[in-house]
Amino acid sequence: MQKQQAATRIQSQFRSYYAQKRYKRSRDAALLIQHHYRAYKEHEQFKRSRNAAVIIQQKFRSDVTQFSLCCYSFTPATERMHSKVIMMLSHHMQGVWVGADRKMGGSRGEREGRVGGREGRR
Numbered sequence: 555m556q557k558q559q560a561a562t563r564i565q566s567q568f569r570s571y572y573a574q575k576r577y578k579r580s581r582d583a584a585l586l587i588q589h590h591y592r593a594y595k596e597h598e599q600f601k602r603s604r605n606a607a608v609i610i611q612q613k614f615r616s617d618v619t620q621f622s623l624c625c626y627s628f629t630p631a632t633e634r635m636h637s638k639v640i641m642m643l644s645h646h647m648q649g650v651w652v653g654a655d656r657k658m659g660g661s662r663g664e665r666e667g668r669v670g671g672r673e674g675r676r
Contacts, residue, residue, distance in 0.1 A: 611644060620642075 618640055 614643065615640060
């Protein structure tokens with residue numbers, strides 16, 4: 555009778571081990587799919603934000619150019635001043651979008667749980 559109980563116990567432990575192994579494999583697969591889906595969605599959001607920034611910059615530069623062409627007579631000094639203003643504003647707009655990206659989730663390493671160049675645990 556004791557051999558039968560021992561065999562039953564061994565079978566039970568093996569089934570438990572095998573079920574845990576299957577669960578871990580399916581969980582890891584689900585996590586990998588989730589990771590790739592989230593990365594895809596984030597990249598799509600980034601592309602939409604970048605395209606919006608480009609459209610805003612184009613419109614702004616067009617408006618500034620049209621305003622300066624219709625309202626001012628160009629002298630070398632005013633032309634230099636206008637080009638400096640346009641450059642400053644375009645750099646500012648680029649900085650605003652970079653800052654917005656950081657506010658939305660930090661750097662890529664921070665979003666992925668890395669700290670100090672190493673993978674962090676969640």
